[in-house]
Amino acid sequence: MRDNHDEVHDVVLKVATISSGHLLLNEAHFYEDELLGLQGDAVPRCFGFFQGDLGLIKISCLILEDCGSVMEGSLYDVDIATKLKLVEKLDKIHTAGVIHQDLAARHIVMKDNEPYWIDFGEAARHSCRKRMEVTPGDFSPDLHEFGCTEIYEFVERLDLWKSIYVHYQNNVFFLDLVESPEYLYHSLHPAQIETEEQQDQAWREAEETYRFIAEDRKLWIARYGQTQGCQ
Structure with missing residues (x-):
């Protein structure tokens, strides 16, 4: 497809009938308004939205730039550079006044190592209250201090933060308490430890769990002191 500057683009046609046409219309509104300045960056370029009749069926069609294939696998397994790009572009979308409401790998496409967010049918207008930057490897902040639930939960899913919780035998403890x-x-x-076998298994798990969190606990104590578990 040629645009107004005579540039040729590969495109994707999203077609819907009356049963899901309202979702496509909602998506088109965001592309033409709040997401306009992010086209070609955080989201694909949009080349128009059209509606018409095919016999007795009403058809809606959204034309978007082809920005590659849908991301494969789990978000957890994505490389760190892509994770940071996803968070950065999601932050731009929120700053533009849009909340996606369905953050999943199937709603991300990749082209030339660049991710793009797609599928805004369930999106809504949003006044983002995010007040903190995302620092990989730092301890997860309090949700209320961070300010935005969607971005917070997405960063947690990407495993970019160290957890302040320890999980052991279906119990959860504050990191600083596990000495x-x-x-x-x-x-x-x-x-839970009536038999010798249960005792041995529980002790092995306790040792393994502590080895896994020991360095993070030292870092937490050095940075914040033993305060979290006392709250």
């Missing part, structure tokens, strides 16, 4: 594997082991109810 030893004994702390974890002695948290168990007697019914």
